[in-house]
Amino acid sequence: MRFNLKMVAWIGFLLTTALFLGGADGKGCGIADDSTQEAKIEKARIALDKGNYSEAVETLKDLCGTNVSAPTCDPEIVSLYASAYAGKAGLDVFDLIKEAADRPVATGSSYALFSAHFSSPDSVDASDMNNAVLLLTSLTARTPDQGLQLAVATVVDLVVVLGSKTGGYGADGRPVQVPTTTELDDLTPIQGITLISRVLRDVNNMGIGLDEAAIGNENISGHIRQIQQQLSTVNSTTVQSLLNSI
Structure with missing residues (x-):
């Protein structure tokens, strides 16, 4: 398994600050008053560590509010909040990073x-x-680590929203059924935005996040760049072509 130094440093950052998985060991720090901000953050991290993502989301709502486009908490807690939503949707970033290190960057393979x-x-x-994406884009100034978190989250958002239209994916990552261009051009809003507009938003944020992370094109970042390049022009035809390339 091959990791460059910047990627190793970033993985270490995730493990210590819990941008994606909370990082608590579940033992707690002995905070007696569970109504304090510190106690709620600890509770959320423990919930994330145990895979109780819904509980983490509900706990962090008390700190950040329900408007994910304008959270009322500190940027570090916003990252934690985004991690809770991403985990709830099924994201396991550590598995992805490990697999990305041994998988060549290639058309179709990177999406899979x-x-x-x-x-x-x-x-x-x-x-x-x-x-998760709206929380991360709400940050007016992201750290490099939050930039990479944004890049990963937007790829997963792309995969999830397209997967909800394809009947899911097989074990090899291929869509069960590739939608027609007419189906992809459906103007019915999904969480307030049409499918193609959401794909365009995600592709743009992939680039923004990777530029902020400044980790080059190795490992998982190379796979994200590959997907972004396949969608350098976003329309129903290029999205269909991406799905057919897997």
């Missing part, structure tokens, strides 16, 4: 790296990932 983890995404998963 992500889609193989989401066999049957539905509208609830699409809503959760949308919330």
Whole structure:
């Protein structure tokens, strides 16, 4: 397994600050008053560590509010909140990073790296990932680590929202059924935005997040760049072509 130094450093950051999975060991720090901000953050991290993502979301709502486009908490807690929503939708970033290190960047293969983890995404998963993306884009100044978190979250949002239209994905990451261009051009809003508009938003945010992360094109970032390049022009034809390339 091959990791570059910046990727190793970023994985270490995730493990210590819990941008994606909370990082608590479940033992707690002995905070007696569970109504304090510190106690709620600890509770959310423990819930994330145990995979109780819905509980983490509900706990962090008390700190950040329900308007994911304008959270009322600190940026570090916003990252945690986004992690809770992403985890609820099925994102396991550590598995993705490990697999990305050994998978060559290639047309179709890079998308399958992500889609193989989401066999049957539905509208609830699409809503959760949308919330994660909106939380991260609400930050006016992201750190490099939050930039990479945004890039990963937007790829997963793309995979989940398209998967909800394809009947899911097989174990190899291939869509069960590729929609027609007419189906992809459906103007029915999904969480307030049409499908193609959401794909365009995600592709743009992939680039923004990777530029902020500044980690080059190795490992998982290379796979994200590959997907972005396949959708350099976003319309129903290019989206269909992407799905057919897997």
